[in-house]
Amino acid sequence: MIAQFFHNIEIILPEIAALTSGTWIYHKRDWIKHPLFVWIVPTITSAIGFSINQLQLFYAWKVLLAVVLIITILKIFQSCLAPAFATGLLPLVIDAHSWTFILVTGTLTFIVMLGVYIYGEHVDRSKFPAMQYHKILFYIFITLSWILIVLMFHKPQMAAIPPVFVALFGIVNQSTYNLNSFLRHVISLTGAAAFGTIVHTFILSWIGTTIITLPLVFIWLYIWKVKLPAAYTLPLLAIVIPKDMFNMFPISTFCAATFLLGMAWLYHKICVD
Numbered sequence: 001m002i003a004q005f006f007h008n009i010e011i012i013l014p015e016i017a018a019l020t021s022g023t024w025i026y027h028k029r030d031w032i033k034h035p036l037f038v039w040i041v042p043t044i045t046s047a048i049g050f051s052i053n054q055l056q057l058f059y060a061w062k063v064l065l066a067v068v069l070i071i072t073i074l075k076i077f078q079s080c081l082a083p084a085f086a087t088g089l090l091p092l093v094i095d096a097h098s099w100t101f102i103l104v105t106g107t108l109t110f111i112v113m114l115g116v117y118i119y120g121e122h123v124d125r126s127k128f129p130a131m132q133y134h135k136i137l138f139y140i141f142i143t144l145s146w147i148l149i150v151l152m153f154h155k156p157q158m159a160a161i162p163p164v165f166v167a168l169f170g171i172v173n174q175s176t177y178n179l180n181s182f183l184r185h186v187i188s189l190t191g192a193a194a195f196g197t198i199v200h201t202f203i204l205s206w207i208g209t210t211i212i213t214l215p216l217v218f219i220w221l222y223i224w225k226v227k228l229p230a231a232y233t234l235p236l237l238a239i240v241i242p243k244d245m246f247n248m249f250p251i252s253t254f255c256a257a258t259f260l261l262g263m264a265w266l267y268h269k270i271c272v273d
Helices: 002-006 013-027 033-055 059-076 081-095 099-119 131-154 163-171 179-204 206-222 229-240 250-271
Strands: none
Touching: 002 013, 002 131, 002 163, 013 033, 013 081, 013 099, 013 163, 013 229, 033 081, 033 099, 033 206, 059 081, 059 131, 081 099, 081 163, 081 229, 099 229, 163 179, 163 206, 163 250, 179 206, 179 229, 206 229
């Protein structure tokens, strides 16, 4: 509503949908282990992404640099907060140039953090292993591979689909990942992107698109028996992406999810499981 009132698209933060659903609805233990990080880490990565966007670099290489620095921050904080990738990559996608982006990110993540404290689910002190270095290298490797592929097909705008990178980070850190999960995740992400694209085509209102699509995504995930917070980001991302990405958004999401999550499945099948 605030973004609609001020007509400022940089105030729309799709990743907050993933962060909120993951912490308040699904109570993902590895995300809420340190509630303070729910505020600090995404705010830092948003500043990183914003700063990188100001550099005179080719878009695809900005994406790779952002991914490397985001992983570095997560490693420093020993955090598995996957939405940090979305807050770090979104400034590149929307070409953010206003400092309000960082301010709004910090404000909204602070509210989400307060919700985590209120729910009290973080009191579970179960230990979660930090991301291992070989997984970090694998994540960077498949990110680079994806970037080279989109450059080969002259589609640099497909380099960053933030929700897919969010989902990928969680999957790489999982102890197991099978073919059935891979297929359901690809379908879930592609469907969520399609909802956002189709609804926003006919309902140009940012608020209207949000009100209609988020319940649709919830039902869609329930049908496929998937708990995937990143999917909630996709309909909102359809609102803020550039026009040259909009019409191809579901296809871009499908391609990115198929390749990146498919590589993660192969990694688990060959190296982990």
